[in-house]
Amino acid sequence: MARYDIRHRDGMARAGVFYGAGEPLSLPAAIDAEERFSDLALLKHSHVPLSAPPAFVEAYLPGYETVVAVHPRSSRTASSGDVVMIGNWHTALAQPRQYIRWLQDLKGRVPPDTVWYAPASALPSGVAFLIFSGLDLFDFTAVDLMTARDLYCTPEGEFPAEEWLAGGGCPCPGCAAGDLGLHNRLALVREIAVSTRFLARGQLREFIERRCRAHAPFVAALRLFDVEYDFTEPSTPIVRTAPFLAHTAESLRRPEVRRFADRVTGRYVPYRTDVAVILPCSARKPYSGSRSHHLLKAAIRDRAHELIMTSPLGLVPRELERLYPAAHYDIPVTGYWDREEREFIAATLAAYLGRHRYRRVLAHVEGGSLDIVADAAARCGTEIECTCRGHPTDAASLDALGAALEGERRKVPDIIRGCVSWQFGADIDTRGLMLKGKWMNQKVVRGKEQLFSLDPATGLLRPTFGGWDLIPEGYRIKIDNFVPKGDVLAPGIVDADPAIREGDEVLITGDLAVATGRAVMGAREMLESSYGVAAKVRKVHKFAPEGP
Template sequence: MWTGDDQPDGDETALTVLPHRAFPAGTPEEIREAFAVDYPDVGFPSAAVVTPDTAADHGTDAYVLSTAQALAGHAEAFVEGVVTTREAVPADTALYLPGVATPANVATLAYAGVDLVDTDRAVLKGTQGRYLTTNGEVFLEDLTELPCACPACQTPRDSFDREDCVAHNRHALRAALGTVRERIRAGRLRDYIEGQARHDGWLTATFRRLDDGYSYLEQRAPVLRRAEITAATDDTLRRVEIQRYADRVTTRYRNRFSNPLVLVPCAARKPYSDSQSHGQFHDAIQYRAHLVSLTSPIGVVPQELELTYPAQHYNSAVTGRWTDTERVFVADVLEAYLRRNEYPRVIAHVPEGGYRDICERVADRLDIEMVFTVEDHPTTADSLANLAGALSGELRYGKRERQHNTVRAVADYQFGEAAGDELLADIHTGSHYPKLRVRDDDDEQLAMLVPEYGVLALTLAGARRWVDSPVPTRRVEIDGFVPHGSVLAPGVLDASDGIRPGDEVVIEGPAAFAVGRAEMSGPEMVESTRGIASSVRHIEER
């Protein structure tokens, strides 16, 4: 504890832990309250020691979770403790879990929202003769050779002692942290965890429990990325990006074509329309039907949303076999889709096995007839002829209808149900797919389709339409300044709760009206005192 004259000067390059009393996990609340301390207001980087029950905004830069060691190894308690603490402290502060990190668990700690760790546990394990790797730990006595090339492991095995083990564990943790940071920069930490965490039961249980608490991850997960999703396990189906896509397709998107529906298998090449198989489907269909692809892990992908993240940003482990989990998920999504969208006929151009099983399940649930057109394989001459024959007599839809329906479908997905009709009524489209430009009747550009992500980037005119429409606007309210390039969090007065990283946002203040892309969620913008809240694409001074 500090006394008046003992208060340190602090250091701008280090965190100073403020006065506290540390209590073991399970200490009764009345005892903790009796010995609670007031955190002093200091002018240097500082950290407050808290428990999940006492976590709050104490005006510090970081928060030390004192019960961390008691939580590690218990998935339910760990997730509850970290989530409770993380949501109670400001978004732009760091969460420190002392005495917990190992090379095996540090990726999961970061995924859960932990920002700072130390080497204490790694050092302790080394003194006990426990050799740590990203796969777990091994007793030195059980190692025939050293499976590492760090400096400490250059020592011959027969002379490698516990002091060397401590040095190795430090190196191993440092290397694991480097991997985690690179994965975060690349937007691919989840892909790594789905494989790496399986070496320890509590780590696998931890990220699954985080998935169960969907809202915690969803608020923090960007709505778009350039990074590819590797779909190698059934756990991929539970990812925020996958669940969010399936939800929006079945609650926001609406089919605007009056033609029959043709269900087809997905393709390895993305977007699907660039693949050889989908080129053959197109030649048979000739714009006489609405094309929807069935796929794991995405579910269903209407042709208008084939570019929209993550529909063109995933790579599956293709074996030709569907797991029961995949069949249930895709069937549920297809059922929800068909309940929302009516078609005069449904043609299933899918092969035997998982695809056909899914279609038959849904047809039985909805009591609808599906016409199956595949013999042996979807791209054989007979199968393609059957598909073309099933559409005989159907009218073709034109380029204008196709392009208008595409940008309106993207608007539905991106901005909310019916947004396509509200924001993009009376429009003209120009340029070539996928670089479509949207203009109003006065030839003023409203938006353009961004091929990399399959979303609309609004102009100022498009933003004004959004503000004037009944579609809920994602607003960022700023102080009386004119932002250039970006809006920093300290300048944000208020922001819509529904804003997610990557969302289009309208930025309004006494001196400016602008449109841009969010870099934080709405709650983070309001809570944070540092960092970029939003980029600015177009701006008009008031």
């Protein structure tokens, strides 16, 4: 039985090994498809246009034995392990809006653990975006056509071969031999390999933001992907260990950015204080490790709730500064806020202040940052007090900040409550709970009982069984009647909370045992896949057998 063993995920992109007819095939890959899928040669030139009417599609969509041909306007679907072929996909990116709609329709009705084959679509300048879109398998038809047109293929585009082939810019065997066809094929293979490495590192999005500049339709499609948040967010991991490089305008619209802001304004529960101070961010992450925030914290002395305004995330409460992506992002600093940044930060701040009504809100920011805070305050009807007297860390500014907080009570930030509410959507009672240990080995305890450990790489809390008892619902996976003796596979899952994303901490429950672990797939993929690890198990508690 054919199967696709997916070993790495990054958004909709996957990398793994396909086991079917012939030798195991590492994906993503480009192959001579007719050698692997022999019946493709029998029905050449039979692809149906993507915009064809449904009746035409149903009448002429070809049927194969080795692959399943699908179409956006056909009801035909596939089974787990099938190779799914989308004919004429090379024409899709000419219509970026349709590209997203067609992909949504096709991905929504085909099982996740299938191999997606896009014939005659892959060029070195576009294959990375196809991989980013969730396509796995390609052929050499497109690059061979470029060879026939005497065009030299690069990740930056296609150029006249007479200008480039002998230019010495490429050390491949094809260029060394003056063989344009070999160069073009090797260029495609190399670009797939590079894309796969970025995928495995969790940085395919950053790579795509660089590569998509070669063609305007790619830029348009990337922006439209981000508009379709409900489509892209479920496949976006909750955390990554790689840096979050927000170096382009498109970075500001990544699903991780909106999800973080939505949780801050919706789920997150601040600790009990009625004074807030809005602070600037810092280049160093987490912010509290920077010199500027060391000075700011010394002036505040826990007398106000510290809210850091920043691009691209909008607003980061101090308790969440070690969570992904707040502790992982890097953004070029120019001192200038563009219109989209201003709008996003102001909207996020207004939503937060509108939901959490503080008695006093201090704005310890200057220039354009102060304008954004004033805009947000006007939107939600909040009065602000400005404490900056120049740069936020100038002595006069720090003195003014300290004086403004004179007489306010000190309250220690409740990191546990803040992180649990953001991560699990639960407002727990943290009385009696303590955060102990140094950063790389911190844990939450109640007396001698450990309830959570802290993942130093991502900032996420990892609940023990006792910790899960504090979280009344959500992030549960229901398994069949077995005791996990290793990782939990997708076929053994009966139900899963729809909120689960790759990287989430989960509680695995069944009639015979309960286990703690981390999700390797999102909820939909868990429920619809017939193969693959769904959750990495950390600890298992087997229930005692019932008496006679």
